[in-house]
Each structure stands twice: as structure tokens, then as C-alpha cells.
Amino acid sequence: MKQATPVVHCELLDTGYCLAWEHHVIQGGAHRRLQCHSLVALLHHPQHGWLLWDSGYAPRMLEATQALPFSLYRRATPLFLSPQLAVCAHLQRRGLTPAMIRRVIISHFHADHIAGLRDFPQAELIALHSAYADVAARRGLQAVRRAFIPALLPADFQERATLLPAFMGVALPGLGATHDLLGDGSLLLVALPGHARGQIGMLAHTQRGELLFAADGCWLTRSLREQRPPSRVTHFFVDDAQAMRTTIEHLHTFAQARPDVMIIPSHCPEIFAREVEQQA
């Protein structure tokens, strides 16, 4: 008999927000500022214990963006962070310690997804090899061009990293091949290229049903519903604008084929209001 897929318990954590122009994050958007929170998923697997999907913002992001050229990042997207919103503070309120986090899955290396990494000195760090290879040697302006801040990576990143080759597993509609992270079908990683080199998403089998963490495959849920990509202004730090648009189309195809799956981009204000604010 086929084993049932284990159910992963999932909770979304708010790690703070930046202000972004709506007409930047979606073509044809209004001239108003949006609060784009950076969401992290805290996951508990019955056999594999605690995992994190990304590590979000953390207060060290403010120090790391004080001087040029990294202050450019902060000027482009003003930050609203507080120590209480760091993932490690969320864990503490739940009676968990950083050492209990066994794995952190990194969707991509933009600062708003890795600023909390140093708070988990014992975790295995999982990312696509191509994602790390693209940023590893970048410094200064070359790093800013990829929204990457080298100081946010733990000094022993390489020793703790599992850098995955391109995925070859069972395909998801529209999105293509997956990688079965734990070998039991509970967490399937999938490539979401374009926004950042080697960006990944994750389909999770949770107590709330199937969730697709879409990272920055799109910023707004509306973007994939209406197949409207971000404005060209954002191309400054985007890896491959054509691939980014194709990924949005692929997410749209996936959403049509799998209406049962809730898609969770990391920064969508609509998802934040409904799934985090209202749940609190």
C-alpha cells in the first residue's frame, strides 16, 4: 500500500515590511505605496522536525544597509523592521530555540529573504546551486545589482549549505520538474526562474491543504491572476526579465490546473491581510 504523504504543520510569520510603489510591482498599478511584508513559513514535519521557508528580514538588515552602496537598497525600498518581528523572536514566543531549526530553505539570495540566516547557526541551508553561484563572488555594486548583501550570509555558509542541481522529479502543471526535498512528497521544490537566478518555490502538503510558496515569482497574487508582470523599472536588479514574465504565465497555468492550491508570494499585501493579519 502506498504510504500517505505526511502532513507538515505550517504557520506564516511576518518579519517586517518595505514600502514599494504599486506601479513598480505590477504594470498598470496605481501611484501609491504598498506595504510589502516579507513572510516566512515556519514548518513542522512529523519526522524531520522544524524547518523554515526563507528567513525574512532581521534588524541586522539596518546595519548592513547603512553605508554605500548598500544604502541604495534601503533608499529604493524604505524598511520598517523591529526586533520583535525577526524569526528568532517569533520562535522564542513559541518556546522554540534557533537550534531546533534543522533546515532553512532559501528561495533566493535577495536580502529580504536571507537577513535572518545568521540567527540559525546550526541549520542546514538549502538552495539551488545556480542561485548561490550567481551571487557568491559579488561584492559592492555588483551585489546591489542582485539585491544581495554579502554580510548577511553566515561565515560558514559553504560548510552548511546543500546546493541542489537542476530538478528532475515529478512535474507540476505549468511549472515543470520538482525536487522531493524529504523524499516523502511533503515538500516539493520547483524552479521559478527570472526574478533571481535559481529562484525556487515550494509546494507543501500542510494542515491547511496544499500551499505553493511562490517567493518573488510574482509580488502580487493579482499579478499571476491577471498575468501582469512588474514594471520595467524593476529590471535593474532582475536576473532575466523574459524568464520572469514566463514564470508568471507558468504560475497562472498552475493556478488554473490546481485551484485547490493556495499560492503564497512572499510579499503580497492581499495574502498578508488575509492569512497573517486576520489570523492574529
Ligand SMILES: [Zn+2]
Ligand atoms: Zn527577490
Ligand SMILES: [Zn+2]
Ligand atoms: Zn523578496
